[in-house]
Amino acid sequence: MSGALKNIIIAGANGSVGAPILSVLLAEPSFTVTILSRASSSAKFPSGIPVKQISDAYTFDELKEAFADQDAVVVALSTTPVTKDDLAFRIIDAAVAAGVKRLIPSEFGTNNLDPRARSLVPVYDLKGKMLEYLIKRAEESKGALTWTSISCGSWLDWGLNPAKSGNFLNIDVKTRKATLWDSGLSRFAVTTSANTGLAVAKALLNPELTANKQVFLSDFVTTSREIVDSLEKQLGEKFSIEKKESAPVIEELRGKYEGGDFNATYGLLALSFVADMxxxxxxxxxxxxxxxxxxxxxxxxxxxxREAIELAKSTP
Structure with a gap:
């Protein structure tokens, strides 16, 4: 691969993952940004930004046409759509066919090549297969297509914002309530959503440095117990703590997922951070x-x- 990555198209630009990435991409003057959107979507985007609309089916031909003349594709689609109906694989194949130079897949969490993560959460395994396929196709392209995988751990700013995440980690700042799973001491990496978006832009600005690399981000490592301790210290109040064992809940959620309830993914993802595993x-x-x-x-x-506390104070 040679040359700068100038023309960037992003899929999923209005979601929790995509919005902070889009914000940083638009702020970088060397990028020409295009948004890929479903024709049925009612999402609103900044004026003056080109939007390519395709059907909800995300067909190969539509994707290939949308990716034409794009240097890089950033996939920020949420977990459920990107792992259903082989969409992730169609995106990769279309990127190869369109001559895209760099693809950033919908990772943004754990190391999806790690068998420990893949054995716990089915979606991690699906994303692992996606990344393995991307690596294979990039190798087959002999350098025409490259990739960068972004693993950022948990977005704690998002997780402590109930309007966005529904109290993903079961820590409710406003009501001063929290659930601690198992010991409450499971350690996990945290990267803010803003720094994740910035990392995507920096990866694209440094294509040689980040070509064919898993990029791991960590603003800091913490535990659910440490998060509650920080909240209690800054608020000067104690939280109401409920302690739970994760094993039976994980078994129940996996059973639901295997029975076709893809909403069980959300709970499994949350427990992958805070449970003792x-x-x-x-x-x-x-x-x-x-x-x-x-x-x-x-x-x-x-x-x-501190930012989560200020947000809770300003929210009715």
Whole structure:
């Protein structure tokens, strides 16, 4: 691969994953950004930004046409759509056929090549198969297509925002209630949504550095107990704590998922962070962390918690 990545198309730009990425991409003057959207979508985007609309079926031919003349494709579609009906694989095939130089798949969580994570959460396994296929197709292209996988751990700012995540980690700032699963001491990497978006832009701005690499991000590593401790310290109030065992809940959720209830994915994803099981989420212990290489601003647990407290105060 050679040359800068200028023309960038992003799928899923209005979602929880895509919105902060889109914001940073639009702020970078060297990028020409296009948004890929479903024709049935009612999402509103900033004026003046080209939008390519395709059918809800995301057919190969439509994707190939949409990707024509694009240097990079950023896939920020949420978990359910990207893992159904082989969409992730069609996106990869269409990118190869269209001559795309870089593809950033819909990862944005754990190391989906890690068997520990894949054995716990079916979606991690599906995304692992997607990444394996992307690596294979990139190798077959002999450098024409490259990839960058972004693994950012948990978005704690999103997780403590009930309007966006529904209290993903079962820590409710407003009501001062929290659930601690098992010991409450499971360690997991946290990257803010803003730093994740910035990392995507930096990866595209440094194509040689990030070509065919798994990029692991971690603003800090924490536990659910530490999050509650920080909240209690800054608020000067104690939380009402409920302690639960994760094993029976995980078994129940996996049964629901295998029975066709894809909504069970959400609970399994949450427990993969906070339950007492090793799924490789302590990136600072196990992986090379790229925050410094990419020049990301430093963030701390207390800062993110402080922002969540201010948000709770301003919300009716």
């Amino acid at each position: 090793d799924v490789g989420y302590d990136f600072e212990k196990e992986q090379e962390v790229w925050n410094g290489k990419l020049g990301l601003p430093r963030r701390t647990l207390d800062e993110v918690v």
